[in-house]
Amino acid sequence: MRGRRTWVIGASAVAALIGLAVGGADGAAKEATAKWTVATCYECHEPIQKLHAKNKHGKVLCDKCHGGVDKHLADPGPETRPGTNTSWEVCGGCHKPQYESFLKTAYHRPGRDEKSQLTGRAPNPFWDKLMMGNGFTKEHATTRSHSWMLVDHLVVDRAYGGRFQPKKGWEYLVEPAGKPAWDYLEDRFPENADHKAFLPQSAAAANPVCLQCKTQDRILDWAYLGDPKAGARWSRTSNTVEFVRTLQHGLNCFTCHDPHAARPRIVRDAMIEAFGRPEADTLWAKDPNHTKIEVVDMGLRGYTRKIALLDRYDSRLICGQCHVEYNCGTGVDVRSGEKVTMADPRTNVFPYRDVFGIYDYYVNQIGFLDWKHPLTGGLLWKAQHPESETFYTSVHAKKGVQCYDCHTPRLKDPKTGKMFTSHFAVTPRVQLKETCLKCHKNYTEEQARYVIDSVKAYTRGKMRKAEFWLSALIDKIVEAKKAGVADDIVKQAQDQHLRAHILWEWWTAENSDGYHNPEMARESLTRSVDESQKGIKLVDDALGQMAKK
DSSP: OOSHHHHHSSSOOOOOOOOOOOOOOHHHHHHHHHSOOOOHHHOHHHHHHHHTTSTTTTTTTTTGGOOOHHHHHOOOOOGGOOOOSSSSSSHHTTOOOHHHHOOHHHHHSTTTTBSTTTSSSSOOOTTTHHTTTEEEEEEEBBOGGGGHHHHHHHOOOSSSSTEETTTTGGGGGGGGSSSSHHHHHHEEETTTTOOOOSSSTTTOOTTTHHHHHHOTGGGGGGGGOOOTTTOSSTTTSSSSSHHHTTTSSSSSSTTTETTTTEEEEEEHHHHHHHHHHHTTTTTHOOOTTOOOOEEEEEEEEOOOOOEEESSOOOOOHHHHGSOOOOSSSSSETTTTEEEEEESSSSSBBOOOOOOHHHHHHIIIIIIIEEEEEEOOEEEEEEOOHHHHHHHSHHHHHHTTOOOOHHHHHHHEEEEOOOOOEEEOOOGGOOOOOHHHHOOOOOOOOOHHHHHHHHHHHHHHHHHHHHHHHHHHHHHHHHHHHHHHHHHHHHHHHHEEEEEEHHHHHHHHHTTTTTTOOOHHHHHHHHHHHHHHHHHHHHHHHHHHHHOOO
């Protein structure tokens, strides 16, 4: 569990990390002298053959990423299945500039920086009141580098009740990146697999579905949509702590790059499901120029497991596997009021709509909301990180700008002089020459930074106004309940609260402070104020009628 190379039992090569061909003559020599060739594996793994043969990875032998191939061929069976190395080093052996850039740490902002604190990214003195009863009130920190995403998730106060802690305390923030998670962390309660809060003011809000964003270490052992299936070791309903203890790497390379086809891909099952919905209600389906996808069933182990290959690199979809709004947890059935457990497929869904379609999707289509606000008694919704849908219809997107143009730009390798795509995902604000100034050639760095900061400042101002009126509406609903206002009026006010909340909370989870789509942000946040004021008027009118009686 704590070794540098982690091997995951797998029936096929689907989870092998991307790697360049074992160069020319060396690769050919190795294949010629081996007791087996890739064709030997093709005999049983037909889906792999269709992906792997005749592309630039076609000469990469299976043991590049899989261990125990010889043993498996000598004694085929589930017990001798080759393991799959899910670490970044496999890719890094050939893709060194990408690997080295991926492991860079973003030092331009603090680790564990609480978004809602007055010095944070989205300062909000009303946060705990507006989100009361939700785990995100325990800790809602800004993101760090991708290489740290699993470690940072495991230590956050809202996720595992404080049971997972850095071995060296705060020193983990400056340790070299690139090691497996358990080289940095320890389980303070190794004999206890209960998923609960251990530290005061912490929560155990994580689950196996939300972890699909952080790591795909268990891609081979997870059936489509996380359904509990015979032969699939893990599912939506698995013990969360036991599942976590098997994980090591955040954001595996093969999440975005298919190792066999050497093509861009999607592995997030709920996204694949969303794009296949017959009602065609997603932003992708409504886009006449959308990137085409080819869905492939990789379920060689007796259960369905799908990937989707893209016909081009479309980072709105690739990055949108995680930078997206999706439901990944338990909640409440809107119609019955009953608890929705992880056994329910609604705990793993992608709406893939913009902010204005969220109310209809969750309330009217699938009848799911996240939690009940303890002061108002009304049901509310929690956003995740909807960058993809926010950006999808933006001015930049319409001009063909991709996520990687701003966050992982093309750079020149100082060692070889060749161009490569940086895999250090970071705000363009700290690499303006390589991003903004490539198109905005009339800008200076100071001017580009000034524009970014100005757009963000404007949006944050609208967020603060929306928060004030949401707080006032919460107070008004509490007042209405105490005064004995009719239940139907209270329910209407609670619905106004939900509408206003959605139009605001989307932007606390969306990590650009509205910069990805400032026009949408303004419309949404000003609508939020309108909806809150409608709810306040509704209650005030009812209170006025009661006073007249």
